[in-house]
Amino acid sequence: MKRTVPLFIAAITGFVLIAADFVPYTQSWGDTAMIWFDILAAVAFILGGANLLRMHLQKISDVRPGWGYSVVTILAFLVTLVVGLGKFGVHPAEDFPNHPWSGDYIAHGGGFWWIYEYVYLPLAATMFAMLAFYIASAAYRAFRAKNTEATILLATAFIVLLGRTYAGVYLTGNLPESLAWLKLNYLTDVIMNVFNLAGNRAITIGIGLGVVALSLKVLLGVDRSYLGSDREA
Amino acid sequence: MYEFFAHLDRRWIFLLMLLAVAVPLLQGVRFPEEPSDMVRNVYAAMDESSRGSLVLMAFDYDPASQGELQPMAAAFTRHAALRGHRMIFLTLWPQGVPMLRRNIDILKTEFPDYVYGEDYVNLGYRPGAEGVIKVVVSDLKELYASDVSGTSVSQLPLTRDLKNIQQVDLLVNISAGTPGAKEWVQYAATPYRIPMVAGTTGVGAPALYPYIPQQLVGVLGAIKAAAEYEQLLIGGYPVLAENIQAQEGLKRMGPQLVAHLLMIVLIIAGNIVYFAGRRRGVTR
Amino acid sequence: MNRATVIWGMLLIAGAAYLLVRVQSVGNGRVYVQRVEVQPQAAPPAEGEAPAAAPAGWVRYEPALRSSAGEEDIEVSIPRTVGVWLAALLTLCILSFLWGDNPFYKLAESVFVGASAGYAMVVGFWTGIVQNLFGKLFPELMRASFLPGQEGEGSLVYIVPLVLSVMMLMRLSPVGGWISRWPLAFFIGATAGIRLVSYFKSDFLLQIESSIVPLIVMTDGGLNWQESLKNITVTVGVLSCLVYFFFSVEHRGAAGVASRLGIWFLMITFGAGFGYTVMGRIALIAERLQFLFSDWLWLI
Numbered sequence: 001m002k003r004t005v006p007l008f009i010a011a012i013t014g015f016v017l018i019a020a021d022f023v024p025y026t027q028s029w030g031d032t033a034m035i036w037f038d039i040l041a042a043v044a045f046i047l048g049g050a051n052l053l054r055m056h057l058q059k060i061s062d063v064r065p066g067w068g069y070s071v072v073t074i075l076a077f078l079v080t081l082v083v084g085l086g087k088f089g090v091h092p093a094e095d096f097p098n099h100p101w102s103g104d105y106i107a108h109g110g111g112f113w114w115i116y117e118y119v120y121l122p123l124a125a126t127m128f129a130m131l132a133f134y135i136a137s138a139a140y141r142a143f144r145a146k147n148t149e150a151t152i153l154l155a156t157a158f159i160v161l162l163g164r165t166y167a168g169v170y171l172t173g174n175l176p177e178s179l180a181w182l183k184l185n186y187l188t189d190v191i192m193n194v195f196n197l198a199g200n201r202a203i204t205i206g207i208g209l210g211v212v213a214l215s216l217k218v219l220l221g222v223d224r225s226y227l228g229s230d231r232e233a
Numbered sequence: 234m235y236e237f238f239a240h241l242d243r244r245w246i247f248l249l250m251l252l253a254v255a256v257p258l259l260q261g262v263r264f265p266e267e268p269s270d271m272v273r274n275v276y277a278a279m280d281e282s283s284r285g286s287l288v289l290m291a292f293d294y295d296p297a298s299q300g301e302l303q304p305m306a307a308a309f310t311r312h313a314a315l316r317g318h319r320m321i322f323l324t325l326w327p328q329g330v331p332m333l334r335r336n337i338d339i340l341k342t343e344f345p346d347y348v349y350g351e352d353y354v355n356l357g358y359r360p361g362a363e364g365v366i367k368v369v370v371s372d373l374k375e376l377y378a379s380d381v382s383g384t385s386v387s388q389l390p391l392t393r394d395l396k397n398i399q400q401v402d403l404l405v406n407i408s409a410g411t412p413g414a415k416e417w418v419q420y421a422a423t424p425y426r427i428p429m430v431a432g433t434t435g436v437g438a439p440a441l442y443p444y445i446p447q448q449l450v451g452v453l454g455a456i457k458a459a460a461e462y463e464q465l466l467i468g469g470y471p472v473l474a475e476n477i478q479a480q481e482g483l484k485r486m487g488p489q490l491v492a493h494l495l496m497i498v499l500i501i502a503g504n505i506v507y508f509a510g511r512r513r514g515v516t517r
Numbered sequence: 518m519n520r521a522t523v524i525w526g527m528l529l530i531a532g533a534a535y536l537l538v539r540v541q542s543v544g545n546g547r548v549y550v551q552r553v554e555v556q557p558q559a560a561p562p563a564e565g566e567a568p569a570a571a572p573a574g575w576v577r578y579e580p581a582l583r584s585s586a587g588e589e590d591i592e593v594s595i596p597r598t599v600g601v602w603l604a605a606l607l608t609l610c611i612l613s614f615l616w617g618d619n620p621f622y623k624l625a626e627s628v629f630v631g632a633s634a635g636y637a638m639v640v641g642f643w644t645g646i647v648q649n650l651f652g653k654l655f656p657e658l659m660r661a662s663f664l665p666g667q668e669g670e671g672s673l674v675y676i677v678p679l680v681l682s683v684m685m686l687m688r689l690s691p692v693g694g695w696i697s698r699w700p701l702a703f704f705i706g707a708t709a710g711i712r713l714v715s716y717f718k719s720d721f722l723l724q725i726e727s728s729i730v731p732l733i734v735m736t737d738g739g740l741n742w743q744e745s746l747k748n749i750t751v752t753v754g755v756l757s758c759l760v761y762f763f764f765s766v767e768h769r770g771a772a773g774v775a776s777r778l779g780i781w782f783l784m785i786t787f788g789a790g791f792g793y794t795v796m797g798r799i800a801l802i803a804e805r806l807q808f809l810f811s812d813w814l815w816l817i
Contacts, residue, residue: 017706093382125296127611199787208717360645384666
């Protein structure tokens, strides 16, 4: 019951969706399954939030190192949640003024919008922007022309870095027509449209086959790793 | 000297990078752009669609990638409006809802004649990632019964008779990862032969080349392509030359150039230190 | 007191002094908004009923340009001004990690984790649960409360995702967590089902089809050497990379040469990827600095 039923559910759902692509009669079944899938995806967000809460509450209760930051995380989580679910500062939709809860949950000027705009956005954007500094540091420390392969990689990176800015035009823009193929922006286009295309196509084919094989293993019950261990409650 | 560079505190590199980006930004350094064939193809796909075409604007990005993608999204929005296309906005990213609004605000302020519901509709977000695409290609209203304001899509003239997104003339996707351009290619553009163009982050762009041209008309890769697109737009629609908001990508190419040069200098310097160390018998 | 603390302290004091002077002189960081009175229309009365009183209006604030300060209906928004200052502070907190790990960064990071999870949960609730699940299961109730504009009748088939959702949430329960495997299996099965077909068609069959191109391209009766060279290179590149990925034969002899060529193609691919990644990352930091210089400090 605990392991066999899920295997059947996965197999039936998967094969119905495969059939939906080939048998017109089953197309509506596939559509229905995908609508349920989308609803479950929303529930996954709730599950994720609840898990985070549980994990950090556990950390606080155990007084593990850094528990104070867990308090901050939980506070930020709860404030965002309450403001968002309570539609704080959100007016009714203009077409439905008699329905106080009809406004957009992230309406401009509302509380949830404020949290997004002035808390979430700067934190998310800066967190990822930091990578510019670390990539520069890595380039200095690790990007070595140690062998032929590394040298090819390095040379390509040089051409692309120059060719994708005005530097490429400035440095090689005045080359005579007979040497036009040496222009950095042209070379960058060739790298992207020919060599990168070939390399990425092979990678795409490889990944494509991998995903097909993995999907088949899941649907046929060969890969059951998603069920976890038997010991789970 | 060697010891200093061999054990250089990385904070010096951070400082150099900060200056390389900050100084040109403060100085407002800009350069002319020469659009590549790829950008021209993407531009042509939008420009050569007949006036009033129905365009799906699927903007799948978040604040973490807005620095790269917002100029692109804005350029696509302006271009579609200048061509008189009708637009349907949606996103597969929960953090993408305010990003959609940024672009809709462009329509409200710069194109006051554009009427919500008739010329454009904002459908917002639905959870499900590629699952959303699988549904909207066959039945849009099953998932999007109403727009972001809660108005039924059956009441809006633009979406009233729209059964699914197979009916759109062009699919424009801005993608910061998964779900994004790859999924739109796999579940919409490929099976239903919907013409599609994409704009992606620098990380994502190279992986989309295998789909061009059969499954994808073209791709704009990172801020450089956005700047080239803006240049083409200004050439095609000179009214934008006065609009500083329409030149975000062009403005960013100054810091971009200096920072790229710094990266090259850092790689060369790193290699000099490495080879000098090898000569001294240091193995690292 | 160590050297780093002294440097930090001096930098913070200098920064604070600069900000103080700048706020005094130009008032940077202020956000202007335009005040718009909203007066909604009363719904048209049903036949035989007296017209309803117009509902109470409210004020909406639209973003306004800095240059429009002083104009009619333009005012400084306190919440948004506080917001810009908070956003700048949080940006600096994250950037402070460049100097080294510190409590400011950890604080900002903790806020980020909590706010992200809360954000996703709220969005998931209002879009997936309220609109797509409750909107279909309890349409009348939703029309009377959250979704007055929603049309259509209810559908009992939505009881299935409701049950699956409850089963999924059982994962949080101390007992009976195994029941969450059923919706999980549905989720995994659906993902496998749609990916199997789409990847096979889009990433395998069509990639093979796109690779079958004429190696000698003739245009207007003559050899188009550029296109020919491109097609030959792409074909050789794809095949040699695939040989490199194929581990069932030893990479010796002809297979060894091909796989080595494949590695070179992949190195060029990764080099291009690196160049593009650098470009992307720099664009992100440029945007952040632009926010600090423009929206906060008013330097540009």
